[in-house]
Amino acid sequence: DSGVTQTPKHLITATGQRVTLRCSPRSGDLSVYWYQQSLDQGLQFLIQYYNGEERAKGNILERFSAQQFPDLHSELNLSSLELGDSALYFCASSVGARSSYNEQFFGPGTRLTVL
């Protein structure tokens, strides 16, 4: 158990809908990262927050948004869902944000299926 929690574990929804994925980092970790794992794109970095502020952005679609709240939990919002958004979404957390060594602890992931 990494200490990072993600809910829900599975999510099935229809095209055009909007969903929210939730992540609670390990106690003491200030950074939260979101990754998407799909068959065709592999594991891709989406976005990083550090202590409530956006720190880095990757290949995140405009239909997707995220935030980190004062209690450090984070939410990833996916809207106008398409079939291609079906993927495993991971949240990871680390203590810091700038050192090249910040071991990232991954949550169990949320498997999103868009029908």
Added chain:
Amino acid sequence: AQKITQTQPGMFVQEKEAVTLDCTYDTSDPSYGLFWYKQPSSGEMIFLIYQGSYDQQNATEGRYSLNFQKARKSANLVISASQLGDSAMYFCAMSFTGGGNKLTFGTGTQLKVEL
């Protein structure tokens, strides 16, 4: 841009034998970190080992060791005395200080340990 290459889509190894999983990387950043993660069929991402770009010695963690050859830009994972439970997907990843510590992943190597 940072890039991680894993050229072995699948590998087989006999139980109790050692196996090497290849990883090469490309970056112009002098400060970076190299990571290996294991993803079993259950889906979670498990951190295995880390190597910093300035580390003089190769990293080791139990049965895992990282063969770091900086000039060749390679960071191969060596698993000694393979066990059936080592059967999983293995990902090489890189972070760098200038990138907000996001991880860039390779495409992975599926390892199957046989009796």
